[in-house]
Amino acid sequence: MNKNLPLYEIFIRSKNGLHHKHVGSLHASDPQMAIMNARDVYTRRQEGISIWVIESKDITASNPEDSDAFYAPAEDKVYRHPTFYDLPDEVKHM
Amino acid sequence: MELSLEQKFQEKIDRDERIEPRDWMPDSYRKTLVRQISQHAHSELVGMLPEGNWISRAPSLRRKLGLMAKVQDEAGHGLYLYSAAETLGVERDTMFDQLHSGKAKYSSIFNYPTLTWADIGAIGWLVDGAAIMNQVPLCRCSYGPYARAMVRVCKEESFHQRQGFEIMLTLCQGTPEQKAMAQDALNRWWWPSLMMFGPNDAESPNTKQSMAWNIKRFSNDELRQRFVDMTVPQAELLGIKIPDPDLKLNEETGNYHFGAINWDEFWQVVKGHGPCNKDRLAARVKAHEEGAWVREAAMAYAEKQENRLNKAKTA
Numbered sequence: 001m002n003k004n005l006p007l008y009e010i011f012i013r014s015k016n017g018l019h020h021k022h023v024g025s026l027h028a029s030d031p032q033m034a035i036m037n038a039r040d041v042y043t044r045r046q047e048g049i050s051i052w053v054i055e056s057k058d059i060t061a062s063n064p065e066d067s068d069a070f071y072a073p074a075e076d077k078v079y080r081h082p083t084f085y086d087l088p089d090e091v092k093h094m
Numbered sequence: 095m096e097l098s099l100e101q102k103f104q105e106k107i108d109r110d111e112r113i114e115p116r117d118w119m120p121d122s123y124r125k126t127l128v129r130q131i132s133q134h135a136h137s138e139l140v141g142m143l144p145e146g147n148w149i150s151r152a153p154s155l156r157r158k159l160g161l162m163a164k165v166q167d168e169a170g171h172g173l174y175l176y177s178a179a180e181t182l183g184v185e186r187d188t189m190f191d192q193l194h195s196g197k198a199k200y201s202s203i204f205n206y207p208t209l210t211w212a213d214i215g216a217i218g219w220l221v222d223g224a225a226i227m228n229q230v231p232l233c234r235c236s237y238g239p240y241a242r243a244m245v246r247v248c249k250e251e252s253f254h255q256r257q258g259f260e261i262m263l264t265l266c267q268g269t270p271e272q273k274a275m276a277q278d279a280l281n282r283w284w285w286p287s288l289m290m291f292g293p294n295d296a297e298s299p300n301t302k303q304s305m306a307w308n309i310k311r312f313s314n315d316e317l318r319q320r321f322v323d324m325t326v327p328q329a330e331l332l333g334i335k336i337p338d339p340d341l342k343l344n345e346e347t348g349n350y351h352f353g354a355i356n357w358d359e360f361w362q363v364v365k366g367h368g369p370c371n372k373d374r375l376a377a378r379v380k381a382h383e384e385g386a387w388v389r390e391a392a393m394a395y396a397e398k399q400e401n402r403l404n405k406a407k408t409a
Binding site for chain 1: 114116117118122166167174177178180181185186187197239242243250381389392393395396399400
């Protein structure tokens with residue numbers, strides 16, 4: 001057999017209260033094996049308390065070549081930020 | 095005037111931005127990275143072999159645990175790096191084939207034998223020390239996945255180097271025979287460690303382009319000099335002598351001047367004529383081939399489970 005085992009993307013939650021974060025990928029025959037391998041590859045020093053795995057081919061990603069147009073609508077909406085609104089100094093913190 | 099893709103790419107690099115897998119990049123940038131990252135990954139895998147040789151003969155349980163953890167780390171580092179290389183579109187099996195067929199290179203330092211326990215100390219101290227010197231600047235490499243892999247690797251390497259130095263220190267504080275063993279290991283590993291930084295800048299045609307791409311941040315000679323400057327005082331602390339009669343502190347620059355490196359030896363080893371090239375490759379191929387049934391069985395099991403699941407769904 002000369003066939004790559006499927007590729008999985010690995011996400012680790014380092015502690016409760018934090019998001020799972022992408023840490024890399026690895027090959028495994030199925031999701032259970034991917035979790036076991038991820039434990040050995042990515043949490044040898046207590047880096048995580050929870051692991052998510054997903055086959056790389058199942059991820060849909062935005063296209064970086066469209067980035068300019070895709071994210072442009074947010075560029076001219078300064079009124080979405082708190083500093084857009086003028087308040088007198090007396091209000092102090094708001 | 096409209097900028098070409100290549101110009102836009104270089105501008106991004108010049109702003110010190112990172113390149114991510116799906117971003118446009120010149121073919122030559124991609125090729126350079128695939129070669130460098132896969133060679134780096136191969137070096138981690140082959141690097142396990144000289145040390146694995148001593149796991150069963152470590153002098154104490156403490157040393158054995160440390161060495162096993164280190165060798166396991168090297169496997170992990172190889173995996174981080176292969177996964178970074180794969181984001182560039184090269185398959186894992188292709189990289190393995192290149193390693194096993196001898197087409198791909200790995201760090202030539204691993205083609206030297208580990209003759210005594212002191213070699214494990216010298217490797218951790220010098221070889222991992224040199225690797226750290228090379229790898230720390232790679233944490234700021236322009237290619238995102240490579241840089242992120244290097245951050246993880248560097249965090250873990252520091253334990254390797256400290257472990258090696260502790261082994262050397264223990265030997266140097268031991269019996270005269272033990273200290274002589276440490277000296278002998280330093281004698282054999284010193285020059286190959288200096289060669290790890292690669293040819294002199296004048297003989298390294300790819301350096302300029304790699305630096306323009308922010309893959310490399312410092313030249314081979316700069317890093318080599320830093321390594322010498324860092325290591326000489328450590329050898330003094332151990333009370334052993336670096337095997338270089340020309341080694342001398344330059345009071346003006348604060349750098350150590352060191353003697354000429356035997357580049358003929360370096361190229362001999364690179365070309366496959368080092369003391370252990372054949373053994374290393376044979377051990378890699380054997381491990382890969384003898385593990386084939388495990389990979390096949392795992393895939394067969396996964397397929398069976400999936401079929402069962404599908405049957406249950408349609409039933």
